[in-house]
Ligand SMILES: [Fe+2]
């Protein structure tokens with residue numbers, strides 16, 4: 295049993311329930327301290343900031359999120375060949391991707407509505423615009439299977455977590471950059487093996503991930519304009535968020551191995567390639583990186599995945615024993631996470647120039 299089989303998607307109700315559901319690895323919704331964001335200054339990076347705003351305004355993807363003529367035929371042809379299990383993994387991928395995209399949309403919109411800081415307000419308007427396009431585009435694909443997510447209801451029903459602004463910068467920066475790395479790795483793989491592209495949505499990933507890359511650039515500029523966020527005790531937080539984001543992705547991806555296999559990828563190889571790209575990008579802000587090639591790091595992630603599988607089994611079992619087993623799994627997960635946290639990290643010099651190109 296894995297994370298996908300505990301909540302299978304057979305109806306729109308299932309899909310909506312899955313999107314609303316909260317657990318350790320499912321995408322969450324966030325809110326933050328708007329007054330603190332009002333006090334944020336981007337003056338030290340003004341020239342680069344204004345250049346980036348002009349890029350957002352130019353909106354080079356305004357016509358990208360529309361389907362072309364071949365789309366419908368490619369869906370029926372590609373999906374016909376999928377086994378029921380593989381179909382479940384793909385639907386799970388669509389629902390969790392949509393939830394992440396919409397999570398960004400909700401957060402950026404909340405900030406936009408509640409801040410008076412003109413720089414942040416303007417940025418959030420563009421970010422929310424892009425994420426809303428991304429979420430709607432995925433929702434169209436769910437609707438093809440009558441599994442559309444009611445986004446209004448999702449916004450009203452999903453639990454919201456409060457994060458201090460600095461946690462938002464670390465977590466959002468990383469999820470934007472890792473989102474870029476994930477989409478570009480899939481796009482490049484299917485560019486080399488078009489016969490493995492079982493759904494047309496993957497053809498959209500190249501221009502799509504450039505949006506995510508740029509979103510990440512915005513948070514990189516915010517952090518570089520406020521360098522105390524990247525020093526001292528805050529490096530411990532950076533370390534924490536790096537590990538939390540990497541570990542969550544690893545566990546979530548390994549719960550759907552067939553999806554990667556169908557694309558000719560292996561979940562671990564795919565994840566370590568995504569980590570490699572993300573780590574290279576983070577030199578623009580973070581003075582440290584996780585040593586993802588360390589065999590102890592890799593064993594720790596494998597163990598976290600095994601614990602999450604055991605946790606799913608315990609949940610399915612229920613009752614007193616099931617609850618005890620869940621408690622034990624939680625303790626083991628915490629211990630493993632702590633072990634990973636204290637592994638040696640790689641110190642790195644922050645690149646002199648902040649902005650980077652999406653060159654992967
Ligand atoms: Fe997005």
Ligand SMILES: [Fe+2]
Nearest residue numbers: 398470506509
């Ligand atoms: Fe984004």
